[in-house]
Amino acid sequence: MDETTRQAARQWTLAQPAVSAFVTSVVRDFGDRDDVLQDVAVAVIESFDSYDPDYPFVPWAIGVARNQVGMYLRSRRRDLLVFDDDTVTCLAIAIQDVEYEKSTQFDFLYDCLGTLESRSHRLLELRYQQDMKPAAIALRVEMSANSVAKALQRIRDRLRECLERKNVEATQ
Known part of the structure; x- marks a missing residue:
């Protein structure tokens, strides 16, 4: 070729x-x-x-x-x-x-992911890269399934807020 x-x-x-x-x-x-x-x-x-x-x-x-x-x-x-x-x-x-x-949003998401601590990265990796459910993640990280689900929700909320903030900054 x-x-x-x-x-x-x-x-x-x-x-x-x-x-x-x-x-x-x-x-x-x-x-x-x-x-x-x-x-x-x-x-x-x-x-x-x-x-x-x-x-x-x-x-x-x-x-x-x-x-x-x-x-x-x-x-x-x-x-x-x-x-x-x-x-x-x-x-x-x-x-x-x-x-x-979409490409701009991916750049923003990459920046927002960089603000997370390593524990949050680990939970996101297990959930979205390895496609594990909260119960399976809980066994891996020694947390309850409910705690994992709540932690993931908080992480998603932080990422959403960060993306929204970056969108507002980009339009100003």
């Missing part, structure tokens, strides 16, 4: 959730959606040479997806439940905005 293809695949992997959300918002049939998404992936890889790395990749990939979705919709014009071009454009813009917000 050459370096251009490797870089295209790397960028596609990061953009795929947003592109998939866009395609899913327009193409309602599961089989058709998977076909369109596969066509988008191929088009992204094939046209990667035209991508300007000075600009964000996700909006560019969504632009490629808009073209593929447009071709799909033109082939389905006889269906009654097909979006017009303006609606598809609005959805593409909305998905880009959500993707940007």
